[in-house]
Amino acid sequence: MPLNDYTIVIGLEVHAELMTKSKLFCGCSTSFGSEANSQVCPRCLGLPGTLPVLNKKAVEYAVKAGLAFDCDISKYSKFDRKNYFYPDLSKAYQISQFDQPICGKGHVEFYVGGEKKVVGINRIHLEEEAGKSVHSGATISDSEFSLEDYNRCGIPLIEIVSEPDMRSPEEARIYMETLRNILRYVAVSDCKMEEGSLRCDANISLMPKGATKYGTRTEIKNMNSFRAVQKALEYEALRHAKILDRGEKIVQETRTWDDIAGITASMRSKEEAHDYRYFPEPDLVPIVLTDEFIDDIKNGLPELPVAKFHRYVDEYELPEYDAELITADKDLAEYFEAVIANYKDYKAVSNWLMGEFMRLVNEQSVEISEIKVKPEDLAMMFTLQEKGVISSKIAKTVFEEMFHSGKDPETIVKEKGLVQISDASEIEKIVLDVIEKNPGPVAQYLDGKERVLGFLVGQVMKLSKGKANPQMANDYLRAALAKMVKN
Amino acid sequence: MSTIDRKTVYRVADLARLYLTDDEIEQMTVSLNKILEFEEQLKGVNTDNVEPMAQAVPGVNVMREDVVENSLPLREVMLNAPDEVEGFFRVPRIIEKD
Structure with missing residues (x-):
């Protein structure tokens, strides 16, 4: 295995769309899935004479995200223009933040195979989304023309830039999953990779084991799932290793992940400028944040996954495995807490959620937030079992029925005559x-x-x-x- | 003092998708150097007690509430579109052919 001779160095740039109702600099709606170009205005189209006005909520959300990752929050930050030509960018510049981003250094913790890993956050900045291109061919490379929809153009984004702290494609995937979980906990982004509201670009390089100087990196784009992030990086690491083994040099370039073929390919864009000529955005005044504003947001933060994990272990005496699994999903953690509000055998509830509950969730591929079983009904099911009204075996049948119909357990037991025979x-x-x-x-x-x-x-x-x-x-x-x- | 040569002007024009004739490049080289000369005068100003600023307009934190407003009707959105297909702007090939 050539890879064993190298240390893999990975850094991720993660983009998350913020859940504001309106865009970053205008009042157009941000809702997903509307008719093409139905949520655009002169500002979205970059028509001359239009001026941006900053959405206050987006600033709050960016600060909230920063606090959730323990970032230093900048008291003073400003916007800059990043100039480049691309069809999905109507103004031919993106309003972003260059040298004074809203959040500075922070970090994220997670576990990889039982080992704690800390990845540094370099910065988080606020910027606007570009539009969306639909290509005439199967891929961008074999399309004679493309269709542009500017509904997405101007939706607020945060870009979370990590330090190059990840050492394997698996770590990169788990880092990404952890970011999503935290962003969902603090409710600033819905983080749906399949809808593109969470995306990432990955930088990867290899250096010989023991070396300290990073090798030449490539950047990978177009990874549309957590699995794809890991797969693409695994492919790219191996590609680097093979080139380096032959004594050849890596070309620093941007590559696109082809999920179907399972390969990365060089992305030679006509419009790629490589010189963004950043300069301060003259149409926007700086953001100055007071301690009071930041503290208000800090005090409003919900309990984050790591804190929840420790509480589940200490207060509910759940095994670490259970606590980790349940807190890794905000919706599952909330569900768990709603059930145990009505039934105090924490371990029994945890077992059920990790077992029968998740089995059906995965089998039916539904979101936890869409599940018909009310937490208090699940608690009642446990109570019926405890009282001997139903057996554990019957409980499974009752639960399945609850899952499909949303009826309460007592009704189901009565209707189906499932009462345990204790006569x-x-x-x-x-x-x-x-x-x-x-x-x-x-x-x-x-x-x-x-x-x-x-x-x-x-x-x-x-x-x-x-x-x-x-x-x-x-x-x-x-x-x-x-x-x-x-x- | 730094100066701008024809090569730099050509590069900047290229980045901005401006297609200038040789005469225009020459003209721009002269004009841009004049601007640099002008800026050179600013170096003489004492700025010891002045915070660096990115914005000459006074004021900070001009923000709006997160409220959805009406967007343009599609007909108006497409008024300047060179090529339209079913509500989309149609643009030529983005990635170079292999």
Whole structure:
């Protein structure tokens, strides 16, 4: 493996669209999926004479994101023009922040295979989105023309620039997933990679093991899922290693990830300027933030994943594995907390969420936020089980029904007649029936093969359609068999 | 004092997608150097007690509330479009052919 001889160095630039209702510098709507060019105004089109006015909410969200990553918040920041020609950029410049971004250095923590990893954040800056190009061909390279939709043009973005601290494609993916989770916790971005509201460009280089000077890097674009981030970087690392092994040089360039072919390819754009000629945006005045403004946002921050993780371990005594898994998804953590507000066996709830719950969520590929089961209904299901009204086996059936219909567990138990049989005479009847129908196993048991009991209990459960109280089935079966020995 | 030569003017024009004749390049070289000369005078001003500024307009924090306003009707959006297809602006090939 050529890769073992090298240290991989990865840095990510992550773009997240902010969840404001209107655009960064005008009042056009930011909603996704509307008719092409239906949410544009003279400012979005870059018509001469139009002036930008900054959206206050976007500033708040950028600061909120910065605080969530422990960034230094700049008391003074300003906007700059980044000049380049590209069809999706109507003004031929993007309003961005160059040397005085709104947030400075911070960091993100996460775990990779049980090991804690800290990745530095270099900066977070505020800027506007470009429009969206639809290509006539299958890819941009084989398109004779492209179609431009400027609905996205001007939506507020934050660009989170990491330090080159990641050392494997897997770390890069987990870093990206952690960013998404935190941004969703603080509710500044919906972070939907498939809708493009969360994107990333990756810089990667290789250097010989033990070296301190970074090698020549390439930049990869067009990775549209977390899996793609890892795959593209794995491919690119190997490509670098092969070139370096041959004694050749890496060409510093931008490459595009082709998810179907599973390769990166050089992106030679006609319009790529490489010289953005940044200068201060003359149409916007600086942003000056007071301690009061920053503290207000800080005080309004929700509990973040790391803090939640520690609380779950300390307060709810969940194993770290459970705490990690549940807090890794804001919606799941909120759901968990809503269930345990009504049912106090934390570990039982955690087990259920990680097991049956996630099984159905994944099987039906639904969002946790869209699930029909109300948290208080799930708590009620646990209570019914605890009281012996339903068995654990029946609980699964009840839950599936809750999941599909959204009905409460008591209604389902009543409608489907799923109440556990705890009536002694009824269970005894079934037990005797099972003994009569299974002379072979019964004889084995009486010969001393205790293991067979499990099979017989299973038969009782089966005959009762899962409704027999399992403990009672066990007890009555033992008693009945003991009686046969005596006889 | 730094000066601007024809090569620099050509490069800047190219970056700005301005296609200048040789005469125009010459003219621009002279004009741009005059601007630099003018700026040179500013170096004589004492700025010891002046904070660096990126904006000559007084005031900070001019912001609007996050409120959605009406956008333009598509017909007006497309008034200046050189080529329109089903509500999109149509543009020529973006990436060079291999």
